[in-house]
Amino acid sequence: MAQKNTLQFIILGLLSQESMTGYELTQSFAHEIGEFWQAKHSQIYPLLNKMEDQQLISHVDEVTGTKLAKKRYSITQQGDDVLQEWIAEPTDFISSSKDEFILKLYFIKDKNDKRLTSMFNEQIRLHKEWLQHLKSRNEDLFNKRSQQNAQFGHYLILNHAIDREQNYVQWLETQFNNL
Amino acid sequence: MAQKNTLQFIILGLLSQESMTGYELTQSFAHEIGEFWQAKHSQIYPLLNKMEDQQLISHVDEVTGTKLAKKRYSITQQGDDVLQEWIAEPTDFISSSKDEFILKLYFIKDKNDKRLTSMFNEQIRLHKEWLQHLKSRNEDLFNKRSQQNAQFGHYLILNHAIDREQNYVQWLETQFNNL
DNA sequence: CAGCTCATGTAACCCGTTACATGATTTA
DNA sequence: TAAATCATGTAACGGGTTACATGAGCTG
Known part of the structure; x- marks a missing residue:
């Protein structure tokens, strides 16, 4: 285990508020969350698949217009357990800012x-x-x-x-x- | 080119102040520099070799006691040019803090x-x-x-x-x- | 219908951490 | 003489960015 994968917890956190598509999650990072964490779609989409495999999230298919396929993700009970555990565990502060x-x-x-x-x-x-x-x-x-x-x-x-x-x-x- | 390799400029900056060994450079990150940038020896040693290949730095061998080999690195003229260029170029601020x-x-x-x-x-x-x-x-x-x-x-x-x-x-x- | 945004993915590559590995010197 | 520190490296892996790729929908 090299790093920590904080990104997955953030995705869980966002999905605990409302179900979202990968695209919408990406937008969240471009806006408010971006102040404190950054992520691109190329990192988010593969991670969503991985998290679904682990049954932390699940998706339903949606169609806009006649063809445009979207995947709307929701957090599972298991996912929420993992999220709450992350929030509860001590946050070791390291001044990791790079200025x-x-x-x-x-x-x-x-x-x-x-x-x-x-x-x-x-x-x-x-x-x-x-x-x-x-x-x-x-x-x-x-x-x-x-x-x-x-x-x-x-x-x-x-x-x-x-x-x-x-x-x-x-x-x-x-x-x-x-x- | 995926990222930016700021680390190499920091090493140049440190070596522009005084010649140092890889070990001493590593210590710098554990102390004052560590507030604004982090790096481990496992990242520093290979980079020093790469930078020497590019003639940004050079080293002389030193021996402590009878056997302990050290490499004391200095910045070259070429290296200093690269450093000054980095300092002069605009610093695009992105709030890349992760809290x-x-x-x-x-x-x-x-x-x-x-x-x-x-x-x-x-x-x-x-x-x-x-x-x-x-x-x-x-x-x-x-x-x-x-x-x-x-x-x-x-x-x-x-x-x-x-x-x-x-x-x-x-x-x-x-x-x-x-x- | 052109250009922008929505939407999802993959590939290549670099950055950075953890762990593995070895040996010399200093200090208590 | 054991433990801490000095000193330098490599290997494996995960995190994150840039670029490549494709297609649908919307707006002027």
Whole structure:
């Protein structure tokens, strides 16, 4: 066993909320989940087959129009057991973030290096854009307090992503002003 | 070309500071660099050979005691060119962080779920421990302002790691108190 | 009807971890 | 002298990305 296959638990988690097709699962990673985990369709489709073999999920066939075949997946009882077990087990935190920008800074020994200004400016711009994007999504989804309870998990991760980006931008700006 | 091989640039960056053995490079990842990138010796040794083939680095043999053979690697001019190119090129930020704890929260729909208390407590403990560790390292290394300039890059990444953890802990505690 | 999106798959390849393997040196 | 650390490698495997491949449905 080389790694951990967290992806399968995420798929179980998504399917525990509602049944979805492989395509719809892929979209989830392109959107909200993408903040904290990434996956492409080429990884998802084979895994769905494997998980069905293991009876963690099952599918029914659907047809759109006259021909377009879809597989709508649902979680099985067995799958839900596995999911709950994963949630309950201790989460060993390893700071597994890979930040290429910070690494580049690390290799610039000189505080007066000419490249620093443009590098910081670029990152500040990118992170501010992203922060703005997150904030509008938050506005759209959770403008009413009632909805914070209805989709508590979703609210939490968006909230955390915003908090994290806000802090990152602030750090960038502080360092930039101290150059 | 499937991925990007950032690791090779990090090795170049480390070797641009001083010549090192494979073992010493491995130690770097276990310590400061480890905050932002991870690598094991089993990945480093083969890559060093590959990079030497490409003439990005070169080595001289060293012997400790009477027998113990080491290879001390240095960066070549070609290697430094490649390194500077990497630093200069735009850093496309993708929030490639993978946070398993946040994902678990996402799948807990109910704000009153019994598991939340212990989950938050565990994470708060782990992150506080880590924060404390980072702070002592910072104390040890940069207690004098002069040293902040001498090792600017190193100071920056430690500083950022601390800032990030501090914010994470704060977020955890705020959410915990709102449960 | 052209272009975009929906929908599902496979193949090749690289990245990274775990485990296997060996031997020298230092330290308690 | 035993245990921990220094030092370098290889093998097997799973995780993840890029590219290849195909076809249906929808929208302007």
